[in-house]
Each structure stands twice: as structure tokens, then as C-alpha cells.
Amino acid sequence: MAVFKFSALALGKEKEDHYEKGTVVAQDQLDALDKLRRARYTHIKLKQMKGFTALISQFTADVR
Numbered sequence: 001m002a003v004f005k006f007s008a009l010a011l012g013k014e015k016e017d018h019y020e021k022g023t024v025v026a027q028d029q030l031d032a033l034d035k036l037r038r039a040r041y042t043h044i045k046l047k048q049m050k051g052f053t054a055l056i057s058q059f060t061a062d063v064r
Contacts, residue, residue, distance in 0.1 A: 003024070
């Protein structure tokens with residue numbers, strides 16, 4: 001499993017859009033994009049995390 005940092009525009013109810021940052025755990029980059037799109041995020045930017053930080057971030061991910 002790979003861990004990615006994301007920044008994206010979250011689509012809320014009644015057209016209340018806001019910018020969010022967080023982490024997502026996925027098999028690969030395409031899986032991460034798919035998970036975030038299903039969670040109603042748009043304009044998604046991803047960066048893969050590596051090392052000890054990625055290991056710890058798996059347990060506190062915002063999207064799984």
C-alpha cells in the first residue's frame with residue numbers, strides 16, 4: 001500500500017466548495033485518484049510519501 005499527500009477542492013452541499021489537505025492510502029496513484037473522486041474531491045494534486053512518515057501516516061489517513 002502506498003500513502004499519498006493530497007490537496008484538493010472538496011465539493012460540499014449547496015455549492016460550498018473548500019480546499020482540503022490530507023492523506024490517502026491506496027494501491028497506486030490511480031487508485032488514490034479514484035478514491036478521492038468518489039469522496040467528491042476535484043482539482044486533486046497528489047504526492048507520494050516515503051519512509052517513516054509514510055508508515056506512520058497509514059494509521060492516521062483521512063481517506064482509506
